[in-house]
Amino acid sequence: MKKLINHVDNIVNEMLDGMTAAHPNRLRRLEGTTVLVRKDAPVTGKVGIVSGGGSGHEPAHAGYVGPGMLDGAVAGEVFTSPTPDQVFEAIKAVDGGKGVLLVIKNYTGDVMNFEMAAELAEAEGIKVRQVVVNDDVAVEDSSFTSGRRGVAGTVLVHKIAGAKAAEGAALDDVHAAAESVIKNVKSMGMSLSPCTVPAAGKPGFTLGEKEMEIGTGIHGEPGVERTDIKPAAETAEILFNKVFQEMNMQAGDEAAVIINGLGSTPLMELYIFHHAIDRLLKEKDIRVEEAVVGEWMTSLEMAGVSFTMLKLDDTLKKLLDAPSNTVSWKRG
């Protein structure tokens, strides 16, 4: 394990302090917590939005804290959901009187910890609503299981719910906007190499010199299929087809698209991958104004990519294009 760190136990702490040190006019750390909030939180008269999860997915989630997106981000240990008390601190700090929306990625741990935090907040009279993002089509959908994972599509929930909240909308309306993204966003990823949780010291899985894994989760959860390494165009087709088949889209529809690097895949390769995706979009006659290509929801230093597509209607598009000014997502 070769990492640019100091003590394994101090990673999240130093990372968070590094973030506030880098962005002192944007971010503030709640003392004694692992919560970063907007410098000016709480914003009176605006619904607060809190997200978060295990660390190791940077720029998620603190990179999306700021005007037009999140009010607070709660960081857990690497790949481990944060605890209820931390989430509760975030809720208290961002509540501007109109209540708080929790944006949770669908992992058992995240759901349970955020839920416990919501119980604590409600006990103190803060209005809280939750949404659970489950965009990863690599996992079979089923009401008998914990269901699909939340991955890069989460960022679009942040953006669109954030824009709705910035308009001054009520908690229920911000909640509805988030749900409408969740209903229409699907993702799928693949990996060429694993990643190493610092405290574990060894990779979460192994792949042969000529192997790749289709459907890997952002915590290195094993995927759905292990195959010989394929050309970028073929890989793009596998991910695209699976995502597309789960969406209800027609020729002429408009979509937002994220090409998300998982950590160590160079931007060069992400654009090569998008080159293939672009052809598939054109074949299906799906319109995309500008694809978002980069690292948005990573898995430490995993090599690989995920493809996310959100079906847009006029309302979603307007909210997506609305201004946001965060460290990692600037629009308008």
Added chain:
Amino acid sequence: MKKLINHVDNIVNEMLDGMTAAHPNRLRRLEGTTVLVRKDAPVTGKVGIVSGGGSGHEPAHAGYVGPGMLDGAVAGEVFTSPTPDQVFEAIKAVDGGKGVLLVIKNYTGDVMNFEMAAELAEAEGIKVRQVVVNDDVAVEDSSFTSGRRGVAGTVLVHKIAGAKAAEGAALDDVHAAAESVIKNVKSMGMSLSPCTVPAAGKPGFTLGEKEMEIGTGIHGEPGVERTDIKPAAETAEILFNKVFQEMNMQAGDEAAVIINGLGSTPLMELYIFHHAIDRLLKEKDIRVEEAVVGEWMTSLEMAGVSFTMLKLDDTLKKLLDAPSNTVSWKRG
């Protein structure tokens, strides 16, 4: 070599098409070339700015094409300077009548190829001036050698020269602004793992499981010292001290700072690194409004980081803060 690519010979081509496909309203590829220009190039009455170099440093340079920064970016093969004819095409396409500034990173190949392009352009009556960025203090400075390499500091030259040009300044003044950045910007990098030029198929160098290299160049050029792997804080101190010692800065001065990931170093580690840098800055009482932490001038999938510092005066600061709207650098 595990890469998300199709044919090794088609990498740059597909990457460039992938970029225009992703950003059709921002970027335009000059047909039959490896040049990307602003969609609206040439901008009449504005000095054009062209940069470029070998590919593999994404988002440099096409990510910086747009209002407030570059007018054109010329891509060579991976880690290989583009040829004079390509640079010449870029110059012609962005000349809005006020001449063109070439921003060149100081590598023999880049200097020679851009110089030949300038000769071609001047022969056709286009005013061209050049600046050569040489911010890498890992290399000894000397007038008897080709001198220091150009690395991440180049992005600040793009930003500041771009802002000056956007003001409508004359070529000589844009040139002077660029030179003033070059005089005041220094960088140094280190690596934890090498990278593989796709056509070569094997890593450019090797490092032991417990080794790191100080002073590595962005093409995997061997650095100045190979040592046992050190904690992030100690590594930060080595890079900071070397950079600082080459700068003429006093307590109370203001600086711009870039923490640049070389490719596969997670953002988490870059912030941990910055956490250490921030302390060193505070010790010296150097003011930094917001540090720029991310991937700006990469080396394919190399693991490592570089530290860049630019001493600011009022003029440079104003230009740095001026609006820019490119794929990878948005301000104001």
Added chain:
Amino acid sequence: MITTGTAENWMENFKELILQNKDELTTLDQAIGDGDHGINMARGVQEMHAMLQEKTFETPGALLKAAAMVFISKIGGASGPLYGSALMKIAAEAGDKAELTDQDLLACLEAGKKAVQQRGRAETGEKTMYDVWDPIINTFRGEETIDWKAFKKAAEQAVDSTVDMHAKKGRAAYLGARSIGHTDPGAFSSRLFFEALADAAQEEN
């Protein structure tokens, strides 16, 4: 008979067993989860140990409630809320009794089991820690005194039963049928939880 001292030994034994099996738990979680279960649990029990060093308690219930708070606020992940909620309900059931009979204890464990079920929305056979909690409590429900050897044996068997299960909850569920053939990490740590209790209770006698 569970005194405050027994409760403390239970928790300290749990700490020891978790630390001894930390790598094993991580390895199990790497196979069908995200590889942090050993790390998570170790963090939790170490913090709990530190807390126990600092504070003294009058009743088993008070001690277990404090342990629950540490688990809730220090572990995170799936296991934090599950162990935390379970211990919280165990403590609530214990109330302010100074000593718990085996029957009291079984009522406590029943409450803990229900907490795991509710918090995790877990059913039996879904390959989670619930597949240790549920059969153990079912086996001993209604007994006057607990045969601690049999108790440990039951926990061990329950863990083994998870190997052939097809995971439906937790991260392992993402693997679908590929989860079959592996031991559930949370089931394994739950066995340690009950083993720690058995050892503490046996020492007592």
Added chain:
Amino acid sequence: MITTGTAENWMENFKELILQNKDELTTLDQAIGDGDHGINMARGVQEMHAMLQEKTFETPGALLKAAAMVFISKIGGASGPLYGSALMKIAAEAGDKAELTDQDLLACLEAGKKAVQQRGRAETGEKTMYDVWDPIINTFRGEETIDWKAFKKAAEQAVDSTVDMHAKKGRAAYLGARSIGHTDPGAFSSRLFFEALADAAQEEN
């Protein structure tokens, strides 16, 4: 005596030698540069070969000028402008003569050497390709006819002389003293350039 055919053989021989030594050139460049010299040169000579297949030329000068244009526009890096500029000046010096005597050829090579020097701002002893061009041309300057065996030998020796040099130009200069002990890749490819010429000229005779 260099005819158009000799010039073509020269370039085709160069192509063959580069392709045969592509990995070696890359390995040399990995040691003290960025590992692409073999790739760059291979790309250039293949494009040049394709061009030669397509076009026919009246004079050595015309052929070498066309080769220069390919090198300039297809290689990039440091070697593209250097070989391109050198061939451009060689072609200019050859003018429109149908045949070049050995003396004409030496004048051409002298012009090429100056182009390398100017374009690269190179001096002798700086561990670049100039350290092959300069000694070779100095050795044979003024000779009536070229002893091709000696010519090849001189090129080989010149390459070897770069091993002990401390690089001052090109990427290897970044290494400072650590560049000592390695052969300069561009010097090695320049030797192939001259070897290709010698082989073509000898065939001719």
